[in-house]
Amino acid sequence: MKIWQTGAQEKPFERDYVTIGVALSAMVLFVGLASSVLPQVYRAAFSNAAPPDVTLVNALLLNIALIAMGWRRNRTLNAKIAQHMAAEREARELSQIDPLTGCLNRRNAIETFDALLAKCRMDGAKLAVFVIDLDNFKQVNDLNGHAAGDEVLQETVARLRAHLPPDVVLARLGGDEFACAIAYSGPAPEKVDRLAQKLIGSFAEPFASCDHLMDITVSLGIACNGGLDYSGLSGSRTAAKANANDLLHWADIAMYNAKKKGKNRYAWFEASMETDLQYRSELERGIRDGITNGEFVPFYEQQIDISSGDLIGFEMLARWRSPELGLVRPDIFIPVAEDMGVIAELSESLMAQAFRDARDWAPHLTLSVNISQVQLRDPLFAQRILKLLVQHNFPASRLDLEITESCLETDPQQVRSIIASLRNQGIRISLDDFGTGYSSLSQLRTLPVDRLKIDRSFIASLRDENADKTIVNAIFSLGNGLKMPITAEGIETAEVLQNLRDMGQFSGQGYHYGQPEDAASVTAMLASKGLLLGPAAVTREEGADDTGAKPDEGELRRSA
Structure with a gap:
């Protein structure tokens, strides 16, 4: 699968100019000394001529030592540079890739989806963003442990990738939530519907993990940047001007709507879903405040002996x-x-x-x-x-x-x-x-x-x-x-x-x-x-009712 990489490019390391200078000087000096000393050594060895000047020989040997030291230092430095660059690459990948599943992480997904969105707008295409969430994943962790949960997440990615086109980017947004983006053309996104059905169908087979078979389904939400009526959205946002964050947010709302309708299904985002979510948020806030402020009160419905x-x-x-x-x-x-x-x-x-x-x-x-x-x-x-x-x-x-x-x-x-x-x-x-x-x-x-x-x-x-x-x-x-x-x-x-x-x-x-x-x-x-009985009854004069009459004695005896 194609992985989109973003962020700063690798910067070359600063060169060790002192070492380079020493090495170049040593090489020039070596050429000069060698051209003078080596002939003298040759003549002394083969024609009984006078031995070479000791000072020059020592200078030549020292020069050779300097060249060896420079070469060794250069090799060490290159090894450190390679090691540092590898660490930089690994750190950059960790900042972009989820280590468990190999998917993009949320931050890099947003950058990638924004790039895809810009390309779709240039090409006149539309972009559909999927948000996919495992149903009841917490139960998997609680019953089988986090190791089994990790296996399920890895198998989930494998099943999703088996049905996604090769050029589609898959991201893990966090926990058991994933996202991908599909470019499509035409007013009716039948291609997107078919893909959503395939992704959901890929979870029909149970998961085998730690000698356990687990039935797991997914709920899927879809949002796109055009072709559907998103009128009624809050603020000044429109589908045509949506960015990756907007599409992920809308797809997330649609996914929770699919869960609310029974799970193991997909739903396209509609503007009314956001309105319902806002109402739900206000309701939750009102309930919390209501409990604190004593706004919840009991009402009472009579229960009667029918006979x-x-x-x-x-x-x-x-x-x-x-x-x-x-x-x-x-x-x-x-x-x-x-x-x-x-x-x-x-x-x-x-x-x-x-x-x-x-x-x-x-x-x-x-x-x-x-x-x-x-x-x-x-x-x-x-x-x-x-x-x-x-x-x-x-x-x-x-x-x-x-x-x-x-x-x-x-x-x-x-x-x-x-x-x-x-x-x-x-x-x-x-x-x-x-x-x-x-x-x-x-x-x-x-x-x-x-x-x-x-x-x-x-x-x-x-x-x-x-x-x-x-x-x-x-x-x-x-x-x-x-x-x-x-x-x-x-x-x-x-x-x-x-x-x-x-x-x-x-x-x-x-x-x-x-x-x-x-x-x-x-x-x-x-x-x-x-x-x-008690204080509430004492508020009336000697038990008299609204007409001034006293209650039936038999009824009082039944109450006692």
């Missing part, structure tokens, strides 16, 4: 009161908080607020809290929850933690251990969104949970009398067989409620019973029903 209509508890739902965005729903900020690694801090902050709120509720009212899959990767999760309960003096028996089936995908044994620890302290565990995950019946049988929550997508199918109740009936029968009570999520109409009542004993929640409300609204509602 009796009694209030049995609340599910805590996270909300973000953002100064810029207003009231933000959890489906927007929770996935971002998980990716940022702040979900545990955010969740524990909300739980602390919820425990303080729920302490004043009637003792029979439970508090349900959703737990992220990320939190269950922490082996100390159970201890953290118990510490919060102790700090806020909230009974463990009133807490219901909701997990999803996806929590079992990473480390089922650890999840079971955490759940067992929590249940030993009296905390109840519900399996949320049941029916949408991947847990097998054998896992469900051995999983120590107390309740199943049917996903709202199944409950929504019960909106009319002729609805297909097969799945809900099956889940209800399964729950009965496992002796697990069932909660139905997403009850929004009277028809759905009636269908559930006809099936059997459920608890339920949904907009039919009211929208989720903040702590102040819930406190007011519970106070009107006489379902408050």
Whole structure:
């Protein structure tokens, strides 16, 4: 593969002019002395003439010694020059070439891509820049060690080069991220699409390293300097004026977009991707500031016994009161908080607020809290929850933690251990969104949970009398067989409620019973029903409700 070299050219070393001068003088003197002394030596040896002048002979010998010394010094100096030049070449290569893979490094790649970009503009061609990233490479290092990771990177380069044209430069940008640039002509870059598909297809075969077979895929992003609509880019940049840094940045954004859509694929950069990235960046910054400033607050959704209509508890739902965005729903900020690694801090902050709120509720009212899959990767999760309960003096028996089936995908044994620890302290565990995950019946049988929550997508199918109740009936029968009570999520109409009542004993929640409300609204509602204890209940005169009447004594006894 052709390697583009940039940087300063090798500079010749300064010559040793003193040595050269001495050597030239010694040679001139040698010629003069030799022409005088050697004939005298010859005549003395063969014709009995007088011996040569001793002084001249000594001068000649000294001259020969000077010439020998100069030659030796010159040879030593040349060897040092060659060694120094080789070291310079090696240092320059190390500054330009990645030593592990033999690819250009990032700095030299940018210089090279800029040169290719200028040539394409002169020739009227376009340049497509690829950014290629291995999927889940960190897992390879964690499971198999860095030596295996190095082998994977070297094999990755070999597979990429097998499908790249010989004149295409391949660069390692860092870690497991690579880049190359392809010149093409014409309005439709079919050639680029075909090459992207070949590069991705080259990773279909598993990697063999350290006696292990590893399935590794790549995600690929592409950006070009023309031919596509890049209107809407931030600032004054345009594709026509883009430099190598711009193209690498755009291709990098496209690559992460490909990862977000499922990995093992490629994506062309679009201007909207940069807008989404900027929004994501602002969202991340807002989340960090929001946690610090206490902008995340719990809202509460009622949980009702369907048969009796009694209030049995609340599910805590996270909300973000953002100064810029207003009231933000959890489906927007929770996935971002998980990716940022702040979900545990955010969740524990909300739980602390919820425990303080729920302490004043009637003792029979439970508090349900959703737990992220990320939190269950922490082996100390159970201890953290118990510490919060102790700090806020909230009974463990009133807490219901909701997990999803996806929590079992990473480390089922650890999840079971955490759940067992929590249940030993009296905390109840519900399996949320049941029916949408991947847990097998054998896992469900051995999983120590107390309740199943049917996903709202199944409950929504019960909106009319002729609805297909097969799945809900099956889940209800399964729950009965496992002796697990069932909660139905997403009850929004009277028809759905009636269908559930006809099936059997459920608890339920949904907009039919009211929208989720903040702590102040819930406190007011519970106070009107006489379902408050402690300081919040004392705010009313002797327990009187808004009409001046005292709450029903039987209801108070049930609350006590």
